[in-house]
Amino acid sequence: MKTKYLCPHCKNTLSIEDNVILVAKTKSNTKGLVILHTELGNYSSKTNEDFKLNSKEETEFYCPICSNNLEHKTKKDLVSLVYIDENNKESTVVFSKTYKKDCTYHIVDKQIFTYGENAKKFRDPEWFL
Numbered sequence: 001m002k003t004k005y006l007c008p009h010c011k012n013t014l015s016i017e018d019n020v021i022l023v024a025k026t027k028s029n030t031k032g033l034v035i036l037h038t039e040l041g042n043y044s045s046k047t048n049e050d051f052k053l054n055s056k057e058e059t060e061f062y063c064p065i066c067s068n069n070l071e072h073k074t075k076k077d078l079v080s081l082v083y084i085d086e087n088n089k090e091s092t093v094v095f096s097k098t099y100k101k102d103c104t105y106h107i108v109d110k111q112i113f114t115y116g117e118n119a120k121k122f123r124d125p126e127w128f129l
């Protein structure tokens with residue numbers, strides 16, 4: 001079984017092969033589609049030519065299916081998605097709303113795995129408990 005990402009609200013699949021497809025809204029209120037890489041710690045991303053994300057700027061992310069905001073329920077500077085691994089086990093992937101911050105957490109039961117150069121210095125490793 002392949003890994004996939006789900007919306008935490010509607011539980012629909014947001015990934016197609018290696019791409020996670022989200023709706024993004026910038027501070028200036030422009031909206032567009034963003035494609036992120038499914039591999040944890042891979043920060044390549046794609047947008048169309050007339051929609052660009054600004055580095056260091058906080059961006060809101062929404063589910064393209066149910067339109068709910070994907071922000072973490074308590075940590076408002078983070079985005080939270082449901083991750084299903086190859087054994088069909090559910091966990092949580094959380095990443096920074098700030099484009100180019102390169103900061104991802106994978107939370108499996110009570111364990112946390114960090115990816116990206118900013119993840120470790122960004123917070124107390126116990127923040128999710």
Ligand SMILES: [Zn+2]
Binds near residue numbers: 008010011063064065
């Ligand atoms: Zn949804």
